[in-house]
Amino acid sequence: MFQFYADKFPCAMMLSVDRHGKVAYCNRLFCETTGYRREEVVRLAVSKFIPDSMEELERSYFTAALRDETLTVSLIAKSGETLSLQLTYINAEMEGESYRLLIFHDKRHIGELNLLQQFSGAFIRDVNLGVILLDMNFRLMDISEMACRVLGLVREDVLNRPIHELFAGMPMEHQLVQRALLDGVIVRNHAVTWMNNQERYELLMDSNLLRDDKGNTVGAYVIFKDVTNLRSLEEQMQRSDRLAMIGQIAAGTAHEIRNPLTSIRGFLQMFKKTLREKGMSREYSYTEVMLSEIDRINELVSEFLLLSKPKDITFDHVDVVTVINEMLPIITNEALLHDVSVHFHPAGRLPRIVADRELLKQVFLNICKNGIEAMTEGGTLTITVRADTDSDSKVLIEVHDTGPGIPAFLIDKIFDPFFTTKENGTGLGLSVCQRIVHDHGGSLRVSSKGFGTTFTISIPYDKEFAK
Structure with a gap:
């Protein structure tokens, strides 16, 4: 959980404080800014770094929030220098224990932080891509609206849930997100066909691991693009090319076929009349079969001609x-x-x-x-x-x-x-x-x-x- 918030605020210093007022976690930027090593910070009382008590700090933060103001606090570095920082205060819970997260923003980097946060939120919310973020426990940490639509999910119902629960009952090889992602399996432009009820989607999928500054794996991401319309357009163009080729052949040969057919049909009708007059019923029936087959050939030629682009369309x-x-x-x-x-x-x-x-x-x-x-x-x-x-x-x-x-x-x-x-x-x-x-x-x-x-x-x- 602490790593999740650390990733959410990459340009901020962070302390996690347990219910006894002791530091349970600090991120790398906190150590770099204050000069402490992580092992020196963890399990120390938070009063070592902040002059105010936790109760005073909490009261001041929420009073400022009600006034729509930003709370500025003092943070004491190892050298004794006092840093003036803006504070974000979060109540959190993990494994039944309550923690308070103190996130300190350097005023010099606050604009950069806000820009990154706004971009991250806008990317997940607005971009026309399927985006799925996973942690190391194969839980869904965030998902874009487009991914929810394609997968048939409700965002609020699936956040922080194990991925395998979202594809329950589906064979492993057919699940869109595979656990092998966390083992370093990289996917680039992988074509996937996905069915959501009766809606068929053609997707191009990329995936990779997410690593921290030290190269440690902290999660993975999956990004996919809906290319259903592009695939449909490509198939349509290929089919149109085939139709055009057949149409060209038909237009060039239809008259050559119909001319002899007309002659054959005319002579057959004469034979048919003669055979009927002479009472040759069996031979007469043969001419009827031949005439019907000639009519069928004529219909086929007519359909051939329609495959070529109609010349006399009246719009x-x-x-x-x-x-x-x-x-x-x-x-x-x-x-x-x-x-x-x-x-x-x-x-x-x-x-x-x-x-x-x-x-x-x-x-x-x-x-x-x-x-x-x-x-x-x-x-x-x-x-x-x-x-x-x-x-x-x-x-x-x-x-x-x-x-x-x-x-x-x-x-x-x-x-x-x-x-x-x-x-x-x-x-x-x-x-x-x-x-x-x-x-x-x-x-x-x-x-x-x-x-x-x-x-x-x-x-x-x-x-x-x-x-």
């Missing part, structure tokens, strides 16, 4: 609720075929967005159809629209289904071109949707909790226009 001020209402009859009819009920919850008056109405319809229809088809034994599809005014001024459209959810090992792949879990799927639907949403300056995210899946479409709006 306009669009009311998202109106667009969804126009699509609801189609979505509801599709849902009835799968014994699924549809609920739409718009949140009051929403700002308009700048978008292409028809492309938005394509996105909403595709994502809703995916959700409906995921619920093989019936369920509920819920569409929610709301405005996120707290951060980036975006309209959020959430489509939630009550299906089996997406396995964790697949959820990062569903936007990849040609990846599909459907028997007859092309694996391009979500890729196309993501490209359309990105072209509108928005984002398309997915979350799945093992039961049910939520797709969130986020599209920015202009605050000035929304007024």
